[in-house]
Amino acid sequence: MTEKQLLQMLIRVQDELCITISINTHRTHPDNLSDRIKIKNFIGEAIDRLTDKYDKRVVAGLIKQLEQIAHELDINYNLESLHIFVSDTIAEVFKSSWETNQEGVHISNTFAVRPLVKEIGRQTSYLVMLLSQSGVHLFRALNGRIVEDISSEEFPIAENQFYNTFPDKSSDAKHLDDLLREYLNRVDKALLRYIGNKKSVTLVFCTEDNYSKLLQVADRPSIYYGYLPIDYNNIETHQLESRAWNFMKQELVRKNEDYFKELEAAVGKGLVITDLQEIYRACQDGRGDILVVQESFHQAVKILSDQDIAIVDNPIGLDTIDDISSLLALLIDERGGQTVYVPQIPNEELQPIALKIRY
DSSP states (O other), X not given: OOHHHHHHHHHTOOOSOEEEEEEEOOSSTTTTHHHHHHHHHHHHHHHHHHHHHSOHHHHXXXXXXXXXXXXXXXXXXXXXXXXXXXXXXXXXXXXESSOOSXXXXXXXXXXXXXXXXXXXXXXXEEEEEEXXXXXXXXXXXXXXXXXXXXXXXXXXXXXXXXXXXXGGGTTOHHHHHHHHHHHHHHHHHXXXXXXXXXXXXXXXEEOHHHHHHHHHHOSOGGGEEEEEEOOTTOOSHHHHHHHHHHHHHHHHHHHHHHHHHHHHHHHTTTOEEOOHHHHHHHHHTTOEEEEEEETTOOOOEEEOSSSOEEEOSOOOXXXXXXXXXXXXXXXXXHTTOEEEEESOOSSGGGOSEEEEEOO
């Protein structure tokens, strides 16, 4: 199930009790050992709150689901945060590439789906190339996860077969360099055949010298986003994805700058609104193009109609949404727009939430 499919399923749930548990986690051992304790403690808190507030017969199924998740969850594959969604009809676990600032237990009649919205709105797809002594592997990555070890006509590529066969040239540095360049040239051409006309960036794990030579022989150097020094003791997939994601976050900073410029250009055309009621109506009417939300923004509302909302302090109650930005994101996505969460919107007049509209 994709993030978008999970988001659409969660936000349409009609169950009376929806439990969301959000926990910041760790990717690697031994730090992830503390994750098991945190998960157990937060699930225990959720169970205690359920048994304190509700009849045990009503929440028995929910408690069983939570206990099963606590028992089965594998901490060895955690990312930056983990989110558990449980109701009478749903039991899902989502692992996010982003830390959460809403760590804790949330019990309402709706799920707290901001982590999913954030994952979708700040999604970056890229390729990771491992250029090592034993050959070349290519991976497809999405945010902080390597999702595919690519196996095709082009990849993986066997180790360099262009080795010196002339004893008198074994110390000829230029000749050895030429052999390496020929190999790297073939690697580059294989990558170009694989990506075709698709827009793609590739991050390479290799030595500095190999990356320099790769760029020199590349037909389209722009497809290479950068390189990270290869560590032959740490080339397992989970080790590569962690280092690659830390590097690629820089790409998202650049993307945010593009969104801010687009917002500013739209302000001059009268195509940006910041009033929450007007934003809601525009999203319902299909006029929303890009919704930019500060990560600190969180507002509960009561849905009065498909055109009106009311700000509330308590997220509990019929037709009450814990975080309106999650609903707005779904409405925009269904109508071909997008939502972006950012640390801060530079223009104070557009904080903490702004919508660029189509008309």
